[in-house]
Amino acid sequence: MKVKVTNLDGKASGDIELKDEIFGLEARPDILHRVVTWQLANRRAVARAARERSDVARTGKKFGRQKGGGTARHGNRRAPIFVGGGKAHGPRVRSFEQSLNKKIRALGLKTALSVKAAEGKLIVVNDFDIKDAKTSAMKVSLEKLGLTKALFIDGDKPDMFTKAVRNLPHMNVLPAAGANVYDILNHDTLVLSKAAVEKLEARFNG
Numbered sequence: 001m002k003v004k005v006t007n008l009d010g011k012a013s014g015d016i017e018l019k020d021e022i023f024g025l026e027a028r029p030d031i032l033h034r035v036v037t038w039q040l041a042n043r044r045a046v047a048r049a050a051r052e053r054s055d056v057a058r059t060g061k062k063f064g065r066q067k068g069g070g071t072a073r074h075g076n077r078r079a080p081i082f083v084g085g086g087k088a089h090g091p092r093v094r095s096f097e098q099s100l101n102k103k104i105r106a107l108g109l110k111t112a113l114s115v116k117a118a119e120g121k122l123i124v125v126n127d128f129d130i131k132d133a134k135t136s137a138m139k140v141s142l143e144k145l146g147l148t149k150a151l152f153i154d155g156d157k158p159d160m161f162t163k164a165v166r167n168l169p170h171m172n173v174l175p176a177a178g179a180n181v182y183d184i185l186n187h188d189t190l191v192l193s194k195a196a197v198e199k200l201e202a203r204f205n206g
Contacts, residue, residue, distance in 0.1 A: 032112060
């Protein structure tokens with residue numbers, strides 16, 4: 001499939017041929033759902049455990065008389081009702097990590113790229129090279145392209161462009177190696193450089 005190539009200033013700069021096996025697949029909501037669920041689950045931190053009665057280092061000696069004290073018949077200071085005692089029925093260590101087949105992950109990324117291309121929300125630019133990291137100037141350029149919530153992917157993360165974009169809301173920059181389904185779907189428009197297209201195609205061909 002052919003896609004027009006533009007510059008950051010909005011001027012046309014020829015065409016590029018994208019591989020149909022990467023950018024021309026049919027939409028698979030089931031695959032996208034599986035990959036996004038896997039990504040978000042693996043982002044969760046491990047749940048920490050609370051110290052329960054057996055984990056607290058306090059005396060187990062009976063500190064009062066069984067009768068005649070006018071209070072309850074406590075056996076030790078580790079009981080949950082005391083300050084410094086163990087927590088009753090506290091949370092346990094829990095990992096939310098999931099596993100997902102590599103072929104499913106690769107298919108999910110291809111499908112996400114194909115969905116953006118099919119919706120007309122895929123833009124290919126020559127590169128992200130700029131002279132000055134001026135956020136105000138970059139904002140004007142992106143408005144000319146009609147971008148309000150976009151993900152920019154380059155071969156490597158461009159330093160100057162990243163500095164110019166990072167203070168703009170809803171704009172994110174990733175290297176081609178960090179391209180993932182969740183971030184692609186979480187932005188209205190996907191902007192790829194020619195270097196990113198080459199690296200993505202080489203990634204799947206390899």
